[in-house]
Amino acid sequence: MRSLRITGAAGGVGTMLRRGLRGLADEIRLFDRTAIEGGGGERALSGDVADLATGCSAMAGCDACVHLAGIPVEAPFEDILHANLRGAWALFEAARLEGCERVVFASSNHASGFIPVEARVGDEAPVRPDTYYGASKVFGEALGSLYHDKFGLRVACIRIGTALPLPLEERHLSTWLSPGDLNRLVTACLTSPNLGFAIVYGVSANHRRWWDLKAGRRLGYEPLDDAEVYALEVAPNPVGRFQGGPKFTDPGTTP
Ligand code: 15L
Secondary structure (H helix, E strand, O other), X not given: OOEEEEEOOOOHHHHHHOOOOHHHOXXXXXXXXXXXXXXXXXXXXXXXXXXXXXXXXXXXXXXXEEEOOOOXXXXXXXXXXXXXXXXXXXXXXXXXXXXOOEEEEEEEHXXXXXXXXXXXXXXXXXXXXXXXHHHHHHHHHHHHHHHHHHHXXXXXXXXXOEEOOOOOEOOHHHHEEOHHHHHHHHXXXXXXXXXXXXXXXEOOOOOOOXXXXXXXXXOOOOOOOOHHHHOOOOEOOOOOOEOOOHHHHOOOOOO
């Protein structure tokens, strides 16, 4: 493809992803609210993701966009409203207005964080957000569905588990998405001819995973990593009763 835009490119997931996606497009547009440096084949742009005019000029001529921008944890509702809800709307609307064909939306396992840890689920999982943050991801998924059905945009919503270089605590043995698998999954979402609208859990082939890999496999995702390799090294923090973990599901975690 000619041009690929990545929003939130300076964040943790963007930093892990941007090098891996380099071969997919002649030009990668790195968009973030903070100034960011672009290397060969990369063009850095900064601005407010919730501003439609800014989004349209950043999206002009792009074939696809990976939307990572937004607040990645629980926060006061007004902050989530701007960055995540308005930000998602401006993103999908800019894609429609500028003729961008495909959007990969970074959703989160917190869209369904109140599912008990005993359950095993896939893309048919009910929405059970554990925070305003999780609810904003449900909203983004719903917008993706709307823009697919009404305007034909191809949309993949990845309910990312824990995208970190390494698993750090016991819960991550279930939720980890390794940098290599993150790259494989996003690449599949950006290139699969089978994509219409999909919700996919973003998880490695972890022995203890709660989420099945069927929806990702339909797009050609085949994970290679398993957090179990690190089982003796992670911190023994309590996993809690729900998949979102105590930091998101305990009463008092929402302001
Ligand atoms: C997320 O959605 C967050 O952005 C990240 O900070 C982690 O908390 C992750 O989920 C997780 O559930 O481990």
